[in-house]
Amino acid sequence: MLVKEVIDIIEDFAPTTYAEDFDNVGLLVGDKNADVTGALITLDTLETVVDEAIEKKCNLIISFHPIIFSGLKKLTGKDYVEKTVIKAIKNDIAIYAIHTALDNQYKGVNDMICEKVGLKNRKILIPRKDSIKKLTTFVPNKQASAVRKALFEAGGGNIGNYDNCSFNLKGEGSFKPNEEANPVIGKRGEVHLEEETQISLIYPSIIEKKLLQALFSAHPYEEVAYEVSALDNENQHLGMGMFGELASPEDEKSFLERIKNEFNCGCIKHSQLRGKPIKKVAVLGGSGSFAISKAKAAGADIYLTADLKYHDFYKGDKDFILADIGHYESEQYTKDLLHSYLTKKISNFALILGETNTNPIKYI
Numbered sequence: 001m002l003v004k005e006v007i008d009i010i011e012d013f014a015p016t017t018y019a020e021d022f023d024n025v026g027l028l029v030g031d032k033n034a035d036v037t038g039a040l041i042t043l044d045t046l047e048t049v050v051d052e053a054i055e056k057k058c059n060l061i062i063s064f065h066p067i068i069f070s071g072l073k074k075l076t077g078k079d080y081v082e083k084t085v086i087k088a089i090k091n092d093i094a095i096y097a098i099h100t101a102l103d104n105q106y107k108g109v110n111d112m113i114c115e116k117v118g119l120k121n122r123k124i125l126i127p128r129k130d131s132i133k134k135l136t137t138f139v140p141n142k143q144a145s146a147v148r149k150a151l152f153e154a155g156g157g158n159i160g161n162y163d164n165c166s167f168n169l170k171g172e173g174s175f176k177p178n179e180e181a182n183p184v185i186g187k188r189g190e191v192h193l194e195e196e197t198q199i200s201l202i203y204p205s206i207i208e209k210k211l212l213q214a215l216f217s218a219h220p221y222e223e224v225a226y227e228v229s230a231l232d233n234e235n236q237h238l239g240m241g242m243f244g245e246l247a248s249p250e251d252e253k254s255f256l257e258r259i260k261n262e263f264n265c266g267c268i269k270h271s272q273l274r275g276k277p278i279k280k281v282a283v284l285g286g287s288g289s290f291a292i293s294k295a296k297a298a299g300a301d302i303y304l305t306a307d308l309k310y311h312d313f314y315k316g317d318k319d320f321i322l323a324d325i326g327h328y329e330s331e332q333y334t335k336d337l338l339h340s341y342l343t344k345k346i347s348n349f350a351l352i353l354g355e356t357n358t359n360p361i362k363y364i
């Protein structure tokens, strides 16, 4: 199996278009046409991780965080980033980074955190906009259900927990085929009126090519009339952070103790406790100070995230607790998530969970 084939499988799950603009995801180092001997899955790529890959005969590192983030102008080994990249190149090891493409994926980083916390009724905290479109097409009544079926099968018409969603309006279409046309219905040079159904449905913009292919192959006409429009709606299945509810309310202190054990945290920094049980929890793996107001607006009793600064903790109040559980700690299960997804899809070579602890922060 080639590196690019593995990448296709990863990107079926977390396409690079899901990543944030500031990010640097995808194949960062290496030859996409190389044969994969083994893949090492890690949260960070460091020199020690490249050593582990060499030892375990893996020539592909699948990393959550990108080792190259803000660009490289020189490659002289002056810092840990350059040293890591040089070592990977010298040893023919490719590095792929997934980062915010997986953060934004509904079944990604934050869903995994929700799972560990035990949250139900999960929703995206900051749903992405500009990722949903609408397709409208016009089909002879008799073929309407076949065309609808093909569009649903291609991934159109999903809204939250509902699929097969469409709106259908009956009307009359008109057309006049010219002398070059090969009309399925009607005659060349004659205006034809046909009873048609107008089908409208929404779809994630990422599947547009597949959806239009499905439309063109299922639609009976030589020329298919259709409209595509961009929507400003929020995408309930794509975005940063998540919130959900505990099965039953928990005492604040015992909840934080449980989280500390579950995520093996050296310590948890939190704002003032309120003396009230916790029911609704918002989570965002990694640096999450940018989403504090969103977590509060979602009605969360507590927001579990990382990299909070001194002044951030003042944003807690009698209804809302902020808790910093550690960057590495919050994202550590991402490796398991990637490993379990890839092992279901790949059996040609070893997929190894990296054992190197890449957390740069230690506690005494």
Ligand SMILES: [Zn+2]
Residues within 6 Å of the ligand: 065, 285, 286, 287, 327, 331
């Ligand atoms: Zn991170």
